Amino acid sequence: MVSTGRQPVPRSGPPYQRRPGRNTNSFREIGLHGRRCASGQSRQAVRVPVFRQSAAQSQVAHRRRGMPAKLSGRNNRQPRVYHARSSQGRVWICADIRTPLSRRRKSHSSVQTHRKKVAMKRALLFLIVCIASARAFDPAYPMYSEILSEYVCDAGVDYAALVQDAALDPVQKEFTSLTRQMYETLGREDRIAFFANLYNFYTLKLIAGHYPVKSIKEIDKPWAREIVPLFGDSVSLDHVEHQIMRKQFDKPRIHFALNCASLGCPALRDEPYVGNRLDAQLESAAKAFLTDTARNRIEGNTLVLSKILKWYGGDFKKKYGGYEEYVKKVLGITGKVKVRFLDYDWDLNDADSCD
Structure with missing residues (x-):
């Protein structure tokens, strides 16, 4: 047994x-x-x-x-x-x-080795993506620059030719190629330039998508539409202007850089904004807008100004003591002045031709 x-x-x-x-x-x-x-x-x-x-x-x-x-x-x-x-x-x-x-169960050491290999592969992949993004995003905006130089002139924007040539579609990748990780590596001036160009480009695209229109206000809620791709999300033009540019950068001269596709707006420049020349470009845009008698002028001791300065006058108070002081500085005016505001012209900044 x-x-x-x-x-x-x-x-x-x-x-x-x-x-x-x-x-x-x-x-x-x-x-x-x-x-x-x-x-x-x-x-x-x-x-x-x-x-x-x-x-x-x-x-x-x-x-x-x-x-x-x-x-x-x-x-x-x-x-x-x-x-x-x-x-x-x-x-x-x-x-x-x-x-x-x-x-069978793997030993602890083999599991740790496997995890380290996976982590290294992920880090390498992330580095490759960042390098690819860096190569794809060019802060000089060469394609956008070509669009501006060809379809923008002193008279406005040649929307008819812009729509006919379907010229805007290939340019989008210059903005969508910028990832959040790459954005974090940009300097402050490059970030401001990016959002100024982003706002103006998608305003052009909005008008081109509804052309022919006589005014941007003919489009339903144009500034509230989430038409701007940003870091994998979609935001509105209002969000870019008010929640990002005005709130994060506190740079009042950006109001002279943003174009709302209207005759009352500061004119769209025929070149993109770039970080290494941003200060000079903003100063040039401000002077061009304030000395344009169709939008701002002096009548005796009265400043006849665009309503942009009324709507966003508070943005100038902290840095310049108010919009009146800034305008007087740019125009070389001394002494007390009165202020009157013009009616805003919402007609489309459409040009017959920019040849």
Whole structure:
């Protein structure tokens, strides 16, 4: 009779019979047919309690029995070791019972190595994307510059030719290629230039998409439409002007750089704004707007000004002491003056031709 530890099991009995009152979950059928155990003796298939050794105990048992501590081959994994106790108290060690490869768990070190490799691959991919974005985004806006030089003139914008040539579509990538990560690397002046160009370009695109119109106000809610792609999202022209440019940069002269496709607006320049010349460009735009008698002029001791200065006069107070002081400085006026505002001209800044 062979014992399973605490209770004997008849050798002649069925090897797979469930015995009453026993927890069969603690048993495993170990087949020893034609297989040699570490003791050098073979046994028939019997049902025995299973005790799994620790890794350290397993290696000790292997060394004592003259067995290799690890398996050779591609898996190189320690085999499972079980004890089968007989009635005589002898221990048989059978070490060739192994877990299928798909169910084995990786060691902690291999998991950590895999995670490091994945992290390195992700970092490399991120670097490649950033380099590609840097190459794609050009703060000189060469394609946008060509559009402005060809379709913008002193009379306004040649929208008919712009629409006919479908010239705006290829230019979009100069703005959409700028990712948030790349934007964070730009200097303050480059950021302001980017948003000024972004606003003016998508104003052109809005008009081109609804042309022919006589005024931008014929378009339903033109400044509230989310037509401006920005860092994977879509925002409105109002958001670009009020939430970004006015709120983040506190640069009142930007009001002379933004064009709303109307005759009452500051004229659209025939070149893009760029960071390394932004201050000079804004000063030039402000002087051109304030000295344009169709939009601003002096009548005696009265300044007849555009309503832009009335709507956004508060933006000039902190830096210049008010819009009146700034206008007087640009125009070279001293002494007290009165102020009167012109009606705003919302007619489209459409030019018959810019040849």
